[in-house]
Amino acid sequence: xxxxxxxxxxxxxxxxxxxxxxxxxxxxxxxxxxxxxxxxxxxxxxxxxxxxxxxxxxxxxxxxxxxxxxxxxxxxxxxxxxxxxxxxxxxxxxxxxxxxxxxxxxxxxxxxxxxxxxxxxxxxxxxxxxxxxxxxxxxxxxxxxxxxxxxxxxxxxxxxxxxxxxxxxxxxxxxxxxxxxxxxxxxxxxxxxxxxxxxxxxxxxxxxxxxxxxxxxxxxxxxxxxxxxxxxxxxxxxxxxxxxxxxxxxxxxxxxxxxxxxxxxxxxxxxxxxxxxxxxxxxxxxxxxxxxxxxxxxxxxxxxxxxxxxxxxxxxxxxxxxxxxxxxxxxxxxxxxxxxxxxxxxxxxxxxxxxxxxxxxxxxxxxxxxxxxxxxxxxxxxxxxxxxxxxxxxxxxxxxxxxxxxxxxxxxxxxxxxxxxxxxxxxxxxxxx
Ligand code: G6P
Ligand code: MN
Ligand code: MN
Numbered sequence: 048x049x050x051x052x053x054x055x056x057x058x059x060x061x062x063x064x065x066x067x068x069x070x071x072x073x074x075x076x077x078x079x080x081x082x083x084x085x086x087x088x089x090x091x092x093x094x095x096x097x098x099x100x101x102x103x104x105x106x107x108x109x110x111x112x113x114x115x116x117x118x119x120x121x122x123x124x125x126x127x128x129x130x131x132x133x134x135x136x137x138x139x140x141x142x143x144x145x146x147x148x149x150x151x152x153x154x155x156x157x158x159x160x161x162x163x164x165x166x167x168x169x170x171x172x173x174x175x176x177x178x179x180x181x182x183x184x185x186x187x188x189x190x191x192x193x194x195x196x197x198x199x200x201x202x203x204x205x206x207x208x209x210x211x212x213x214x215x216x217x218x219x220x221x222x223x224x225x226x227x228x229x230x231x232x233x234x235x236x237x238x239x240x241x242x243x244x245x246x247x248x249x250x251x252x253x254x255x256x257x258x259x260x261x262x263x264x265x266x267x268x269x270x271x272x273x274x275x276x277x278x279x280x281x282x283x284x285x286x287x288x289x290x291x292x293x294x295x296x297x298x299x300x301x302x303x304x305x306x307x308x309x310x311x312x313x314x315x316x317x318x319x320x321x322x323x324x325x326x327x328x329x330x331x332x333x334x335x336x337x338x339x340x341x342x343x344x345x346x347x348x349x350x351x352x353x354x355x356x357x358x359x360x361x362x363x364x365x366x367x368x369x370x371x372x373x374x375x376x377x378x379x380x381x382x383x384x385x386x387x388x389x390x391x392x393x394x395x396x397x398x399x400x401x402x403x404x405x406x407x408x409x410x411x412x413x414x415x416x417x418x419x420x421x422x423x424x425x426x427x428x429x430x431x432x433x434x435x436x437x438x439x440x441x442x443x444x445x446x447x448x449x450x451x452x453x454x455x456x457x458x459x460x461x462x463x464x465x466x467x468x469x470x471x472x473x474x475x476x477x478x479x480x
Pocket of ligand 3: 215218246
């Protein structure tokens with residue numbers, strides 16, 4: 048049987064993952080799941096770990112759940128390592144979202160200024176984990192969910208000794224589900240050709256039973272009530288003529304780039320009421336852990352669906368299953384470009400539809416992205432690459448460069464204000480600076 052290690056195991060999302068391993072247990076014979084956390088997360092680890100044990104017991108599957116603070120012990124002999132850690136926890140996310148807002152800029156904890164700092168806090172830790180994997184489980188695959196997932200994947204690919212890494216996000220699966228719901232068909236019949244970067248991905252074409260339905264979908268989502276989105280994003284509806292002109296299926300995160308002013312206005316209102324996403328999630332999470340403590344609870348509670356990570360377990364377990372079984376089915380993941388998307392560096396990470404094999408994801412060739420979106424995608428890629436260099440070196444000038452070239456940041460002057468304030472606020476988690 049397989050040994051799975053989940054770093055950041057005390058996360059409120061863990062029941063989602065456990066549900067997936069239970070559901071697919073017949074095809075994916077997981078024997079051990081090791082939930083790993085750090086001292087600060089110990090209490091959450093125990094609560095969620097006990098729930099995980101009740102879930103597998105109730106389902107009658109024989110998976111042993113181990114809880115530990117000893118990452119090295121857990122990693123030893125692992126087959127798959129999943130990462131869902133959050134350095135500095137939700138308190139750090141709240142700062143990522145709030146400090147930029149004070150300067151009139153959207154924080155965005157993944158591809159915005161907030162994401163830059165999440166990268167600074169996270170990348171050094173992920174490189175440490177990669178180093179331990181090299182030593183303790185050199186054949187294992189690293190399946191990363193930790194945001195910013197695109198940057199983390201690229202950092203591990205280019206700056207660690209391991210190459211078996213896949214970055215995973217629930218946005219692609221969420222978009223496929225959204226299409227299935229709109230057309231009232233089974234999700235298994237829907238396929239989207241994805242290309243771009245994490246949280247900057249486009250549906251290039253959309254199929255039901257292999258027949259393109261892209262125009263139909265684009266028409267449907269011109270109706271704001273039918274916008275396909277996620278729990279963590281205010282979808283405000285697209286200008287119908289913009290969408291027809293774009294002629295691609297945008298992802299929910301594109302709201303930040305194509306509706307920047309509108310999203311900012313909404314976020315400023317939310318912040319005034321103490322309702323930034325981090326604050327909303329802090330409350331949701333407190334409620335979830337109260338539920339998790341209930342010894343009668345032995346399933347994933349439906350309240351977890353209020354989080355943005357819906358279907359995350361399906362995405363995770365489907366990926367691991369296809370790798371394990373050499374299934375050669377198509378899934379969109381973050382992996383090394385290797386020329387699939389023209390113009391993006393060969394060795395950079397992209398989010399793209401891939402054939403999933405036992406040797407990892409093989410990207411399906413896209414060629415050139417449509418000219419209208421090339422610039423934005425490349426700008427985010429430039430941002431990601433400079434951000435990673437700054438995260439690793441702790442170089443102030445690189446950090447300011449990354450902040451300034453982010454499309455959500457209006458000027459070098461504002462970039463510096465945000466950068467300096469955030470460097471100070473996150474000092475405890477930024478030893479490299
Ligand atoms: C989406 C993204 C994830 C992100 C999540 C945030 O699912 O794909 O990468 O972590 O939303 O959800 P939350 O409930 O934490 O705001
Ligand atoms: Mn490499
Ligand atoms: Mn994501």
